[in-house]
Amino acid sequence: MSSDLLQPITHKLDSLEIKQTARILHVSIAKQRMRGFQNGRLWREFVVSTGKKPPSCVENSFGTPTGLHRIAEKHGGSSKLGAVLRSRIDSGELYWELPEEEQEKNLVTTRILWLEGLEPGHNQGGDRDTYNRYVYIHGTNHEDRIGEPASGGCVLLRNREMIELFDFAEIGDLVLIEL
Template identity: 35%
Template sequence: MQSLNPVRIEISIQTQSLSVYQSNKPIVQYPISSAAKGVGQQKNSNQTPVGRHLIRAKIGDDQPMNAVFVGRRPTGEIYRPELAQTFPQRDWILSRILWLSGCERGLNRLGQVDSMQRYIYIHGTPDSEPMGLPCSHGCIRMRNEDVIALFDQVSVGTAVDIKP
């Protein structure tokens, strides 16, 4: 697939959606799931940070759909319900990871509010997890097919605005 090189990504917590814009025109929208505990910047809050971010790293381009990641590294496992029963407490990070870095000092960058140090990602999640409802531990969850499509459309440095 040819890269679209979007100007920016906008994530709306209110509508639980992620939109890709090119030349200030929306070109695609995906349902997402943000944090169950709402929005917030503090380290260990399990909340989704708001404000201007950028994609710091893209991880998993050579992995199959439903590949399992722990610590940003593929485990070699492929997610399936039986695996979920074996590890019921895991926060499943699947298929692809877009690691976010905050751009606004004191809001989402540095100190106790640093999105990158909080390991805030856009990532795939099991198909059994709902979209359109806040259910994550702070990250932005997407359907696996959607996060793979998004991954192929963006590059490191793409702007990401997370709006309450």
């Protein structure tokens, strides 16, 4: 079964002549799901939230970018559950301790996996650059919205699951985001 699930990923890798990594994440925007694979086998499936706006790789579109990416950086590895990360740095705040008006925002919490597009002209370079758009996989203070489009373009997970994913994933792992 895992090989069937991996088929869209292996097809994309072959078309771009990119070697498969031991760990791969596959995000389905339509299903609001992310599957993690290790050595060709399904490791875990997560319910996620992607962008409220239509999927897009264009800067300032606030849509989740599609295509093949890699994890470029990891941030927040020693942060507490619910920690607020500002500019990828632990602020020392926990989201539930913030004023109500601050909690209304979609905050970056717990951990960050910063994505870099691997498809020149699609999600890499110019005004279509995932990395320069600061698109992350990260925790959220609005866990009740997980499973429906709710972000400004990032992929959101529940905070405990974000820690689990962060511990599983490595810099350089591939991430395919599809409609």
